Amino acid sequence: MAIGSRLRMLTEKVTEDAAAIYALYHIDLQPKWFPVFYILSQEGPKTITEIAREIGHSHPSVSRIVGEMTAHGLVAEEKDATDGRKNRIGLAPAGHQLAEAIQDQYADVEQAITTLSAQANHDLWQAIGEWEYLLEQKSLLRRVQEQQRKRTESEVQIVDYTPAYRQAFRDLNEAWISTYFKMEAADYKALDDPEGYILNRGGHILVALWKGQPVGVCALLKMDDPDYDYELAKMAVSPAAQGKNIGRLLGDAIVDRARQLGARNVFLESNTILKPAISLYHRLGFEKVTGRPTPYERANIQMVLDLQVPAAAQVQ
Incomplete structure (x- = not known):
């Protein structure tokens, strides 16, 4: 976990030695200038953009x-022979003299590094290149985020509703509805009597537990509609548990339950101001539909998930 510190320590030691090596050979060059100096001495004048691309540094760097090398008299700007709008950076006369004087240092350093590499069990250059490639494909931050998600998800349990969760089912839903909208008649019907309004009519309620406490709920209502089988409703997650992917876990679980029940599709109603929720529904494979009457004033979007389409085709 201290890899950043270890690399900085190694860099500082090598840089300290590099400065002493330049002094040993009476070469007036700062270690941080070397990549720019070397590329110009080997390949001739280049634009700053070209230099940055070749040595893997940022343009501002x-x-x-x-700028520092120019002030030191080692490089100078010149107009591009083919495009007068561009300035190219090349070695100044003092830079060319330095390029000749540094050759003995190059030879001795190369031999010293060859000897050092022969004494090592691992090839540092290959290891650095491998790490650079892997981190370009997926950053360390993203890798840690993935592990964080896996760990937090492993701490979440999705269980079936029991009367012990009745108050949590009501409180979690009433909290988010009251934050954005107002409680409506259809809300009271479901939250006042979840057993009678949802479960006894062929529906299901799932509860997400984090560290044993109910932090999320979601219902699957049996619909009396020839076109739609079930409705995903009353999904709510405690603000204290946000960021733990509980909404996605509940959504996946409720959709799986609908598949187990042999449902053709799952319908839902929502409001487009609830952007995280709408994004979640899209990731689950729901698509916008229109035309069905709604009991909710707040509903301005209706969506449906076709369970007859293979799951892999729904979520890319």
Whole structure:
């Protein structure tokens, strides 16, 4: 976990030695200038953009280094012969003299590094290149985020509703509805009597537990409609548990329950101001539909998930 510190320590030691090596050979060059100096001495004048791309530095970083080297008399700007709008950076006469004087240092350093590499069990250059490639594909931050999600998800249990969760079912839903809208008659019917209004009519309620406490709920209502089988409703997650992917876990679980019940589809109603919820429904495979009467004043979008389409085709 201290890899950043270890790398900084190694960098500081190598940089300290590099400065001493330049002094040993009477080469007036700062270690941080070397990549720019080397590429210009080997390949000739280049634009700052070209230098940055070749040495893997940012454009501002190269600009600062070029500014320092210019003040030191080692490089100079010149107009591009083919495009007068561009300035190219090349070695000044003092830079060319330095490029000749540094050759003995190059030879001795290369031999010293070859000897050091032969004494090592691992190839540092290959390891650095491998790590750079892997981190370009997926950053360390993203890798840690994935592990965080896996760990938090492993702490979440999805269980079936029991009367012990009646108050949590009501409180979680009433909290989010009251935050954005107002409680309506259809809300009271479901929240006042979840057993009679949902479960006894062929519906299901799932509860998400985090560290044993109910932090999320979601209902699957049996619909009396020839076109739609079930409705996903009353999904709510405690603000204290947000960021733990509980909404996605509940959504996946309720959709799986609908599949187990042999449902053709799942319908839902929502409001487009609830952007995280709408995004979740899209990721689950729901698509916008219109035309069905709604008992909710707040509903301005209706969506349906076709369970007859293979799951892999619904969520890319």
